[in-house]
Amino acid sequence: MAGSAQVLYSVKGVKKYYPVKGGILRRIKNHVKAVDGISVDILKGETLGVVGESGCGKSTLGRTILGLEQLTEGNLVYNGTNISGYSKKELKPFKKEMQMIFQDPYASLNPKQTVGEALEEVFIIHTNLSGKERRENAIRLLKEVGLTEEHFDRYPHEFSGGQRQRIGIARAIAINPSFIVCDEPVSALDVSVQAQVIKLLQDLQKKHELTYLFVSHDLGVVRHLCNRVLVMYLGQMVELAPVDRLYENPVHPYTEALLSSIPRPVVGAKRDRIRLQGDLPSPANPPTGCPFHTRCPIAKDHCAAERPEWREIEEGHYIACHER
Amino acid sequence: MSESILSVNSMVTAFKTKDGLLPAVRGASFSVKKGETLCIVGESGCGKSITALSIMGLLPSNGKVTEGSITFENKNLLSLKQEELRKLRGNDISMIFQEPMTALNPVFTVGYQIREPLMIHQKLSKKEAHQKGIELLKRVGIPAPASRMNQYPHELSGGMRQRVMIAIALSCNPKLLVADEPTTALDVTIQAQIIDLLNDLKRDFNMSLIMITHDMGVVAEIADRVIVMYAGEIIENGTVSEIFNNPQHPYTRGLLSSVPNVDDPDFHLNPIAGTLPLLSEKISGCRFHPRCPHAMEKCRSVSPDAFQAAPTHSARCWLMEDEEVRQHGGQRASTV
Structure with a gap:
């Protein structure tokens, strides 16, 4: 990070509800509250873990802030411009700035398109480069992500999972974006390959001064890669803190439980694990008050009645909990 | 040893x-x-x-x-x-699999699938097998086991399904x-x-x-x-x-x-x-x-x-x- 904490993307009170239809008239019966009021400032050059x-x-949060899902409510301010109401056409110059890396690179690549075509397509849409320049650029990208020129004319099925993810990354960085949403980019990969891709993401970030929103369920990878971490539960914000602070001093009982649940690759390290009872409630019918109160070990009566407010307990460390 | x-x-x-x-x-x-x-x-x-x-x-x-x-x-x-x-x-020897949704049969109730091995291998009657099934579900930490017996796999969460798989494997x-x-x-x-x-x-x-x-x-x-x-x-x-x-x-x-x-x-x-x-x-x-x-x-x-x-x-x-x-x-x- 370049010292100053400049906000690149400000996410304000974002909500994304999906309607649940039912009955013979297919009326909207209910809403799945996938994202329910998220506000966070993404700083320039940082990696924010979710x-x-x-x-x-x-x-859904990652997709919504890239404009891939329509906002239900809230504001998206990118580099000072409020883009929340923008049409597809108005969004185009911003989409050049924001890219996405998906979890399953095989599903996100067209099986009938060679890797070279897939990379050139990005340039056709966003630039006026000639065919020769496009090819040169595509080859440069392949080399940058650790592939070679020979891979240009091959099809996605000829690659291994790790190589496919490299192609996905090459596509995402093709037009020099500043902001990339990485949606579980390494979850589908084997551990030895996963480590290579993590390294690649780190190198690219340094080289191109990228800002990442890193969505993951793997808390080990997040600790290794992120500067700040946002913990979500049932569409709501639970805790936000700098990475070391969150891992060493989690305050919200859910964060505590989540961290204590991770199996550690250390033998004989017997820990007091916080056993959470029960399963995740359905987001179509979330609990009242604090969403976590049904599984919370320290829940009191008022947790079921009132939604806890989002407050700063230390500089840069926010939680939503009545009891802590 | x-x-x-x-x-x-x-x-x-x-x-x-x-x-x-x-x-x-x-x-x-x-x-x-x-x-x-x-x-x-x-x-x-x-x-x-x-x-x-x-x-x-x-x-x-x-x-x-x-x-x-x-x-x-x-x-x-x-x-x-x-x-x-x-x-x-x-x-x-029993086995449990990675994805319980594909290992469980979606058209039979949990009860049917847990009774099956008990009736085949241990020659229990349906009634005995039902009782044993409820005990097993309880043992693997499933709340309200008696009513779960009549549910279908899709009605359970991933964790619950894996528990059912374990109960069947241990039967x-x-x-x-x-x-x-x-x-x-x-x-x-x-x-x-x-x-x-x-x-x-x-x-x-x-x-x-x-x-x-x-x-x-x-x-x-x-x-x-x-x-x-x-x-x-x-x-x-x-x-x-x-x-x-x-x-x-x-x-x-x-x-x-x-x-x-x-x-x-x-x-x-x-x-x-x-x-x-x-x-x-x-x-x-x-x-x-x-x-x-x-x-x-x-x-x-x-x-x-x-x-x-x-x-x-x-x-x-x-x-x-x-x-x-x-x-x-x-x-x-x-x-x-």
Whole structure:
């Protein structure tokens, strides 16, 4: 980070609800509150981790702030411009700035398109480069992500998972974006390959001064890669803190439980694990008050009644909890 | 020391493919003692799941154990007829799978599926089996077990489904449970619950457990002994503390330093270069040598034997040759 904490992308009270239709008239019966009021400033050059269990809305958050999902409510301010109401056409110059890396690179690449074509497509849409320049640029990108010129004319199925993810990354950085949402980019990879891709992401960030929003459920990877971490539960913010502070001194009972649940690759390290009872409630029918109160070991009566407010307990460390 | 309940001897499992007969497991030998948990670790395609399926006799139709033996309580599983194997499976050996949604039958209730093995193997009446089923669901920590018996798999969450799978697997008090990545599809808080449950059950039922996983954290929590597989071969075999505290094979070391440590802010990620070889790839010498930072001339041509680092700890790597000679020399000197 370049010393000054300049805000690149300000996410303000973002909500994303999906309607649940039912009955013979297909009326809207209910809403799945996938993202329910997220406000966070993403700083220039940082890697902001978003963690939580499946169904907590972390991926939807990433897609929503890239404009891939329509906002239900809230504001998105990119580099000082409020882009929340923008049409597709108005968004185009901003999309050049923001890219995404997906979890499953095989699903995000067109099987009928060679890798070279897939990379050139980005230049056709966003630039006026000639065919020769496009090819040169595509080859430069392949080399940058650790592939070679020979890979240009191959199809996605000829690559291993790790190589495919490298292609996904090459596509994302093709037009020099400043902001990339990485949605579980290494979860589908084997550990030895996962470590290589993490390294690549770090190198690229340094070289191109990228800002990452890193969505993951792997708390080990997040600790290694991120500067700050946002913990989500059922679409809501639970805790936000600088990475070391969060891992060494988690304050919210959910963060505590989450961290204590991770199996450590250390033998004989018997820990007091906080056993959470029960399962994640459905986001279509979230608990009242604090979303976590049904599983919380320290919940009191008022936790079920009132939603806790988001407050700063120390500089840069925020939580939403009545009891801590 | 109690004796081994299962022993696998230089087992080769091969698949008929359009590229010819390809071995997915190349001469695996290991044993499991009574009450012991053996973890098989490795990355995708290393043959760990195929090893489990070979033991269960559940290989796909184009796969076959072509060499070696699998002995379970003095019975050679490979010479048993399908019908005899079926009696053994579910009764003495059970298996749980990674994705409980695909392993459970979506059109039958939980109750039906849990009664089935009890009625077949233990010859219980439907009523008795129902009662036993409720007890089992209770034992694996499912709330309101009686009403769950009438529910279908899709009505349960992922963690609950895995508990149902475990209840079914345990229904006939198996002596050996084979678990293929049972927690991989689950969230961490649910994964922790399932690991605790497996540890409890293992103690209560005094059963042996073969756990297949790629997660080194899970291994450290549950294993007594660990075997590490790479490209179809067992490359290291030892107790859990030997593997984690004194790994011998460069691949095991690489695997351990590829997992970012949650507790260490300054953890240095040290990935293994290269990619996993394909099943059809011909590799001379040590199968790991193209990716190995210490590969020597010998590694490229001759496949290494298993060298002993300790009585319970062995690894297939030429780097250990000198060391073993030294140790053996030392040991012999002291006995003389």
